[in-house]
Amino acid sequence: MANVRDLKKDINYVLGDIIEAVYIWELTNADKDNKKAEAIIDEAIVTFDDLITKVNQKDVENKKKHFKAINTELEERGRKLIDKINAL
Secondary structure (H helix, E strand, O other): OOOHHHHHHHHHHHHHHHHHHHHHHHHHOOOOOOHHHHHHHHHHHHHHHHHHHHHOOOOOOOHHHHHHHHHHHHHHHHHHHHHHHHHO
8 A cells, every 4th residue: 555645545436436336327227216226325425434534543553554454445345335236
């Protein structure tokens, strides 16, 4: 991990792309119920808030390990959200 700024950008880009994918799905499937899609967007926003809060923690002993764990969590939660989009 290069620095905190890059980690924040990664979080923003990944979750932004997921939300954008949900919007695209909603536009191409206007005849279907959007409640599940809206739930995915809400979950992405909560994930964003959680990860940014963790990045901004100041009382961390081993910063490198902490940021690596956040990056891993971003990958895991991002994959889960993508799987939910694919299941729509």
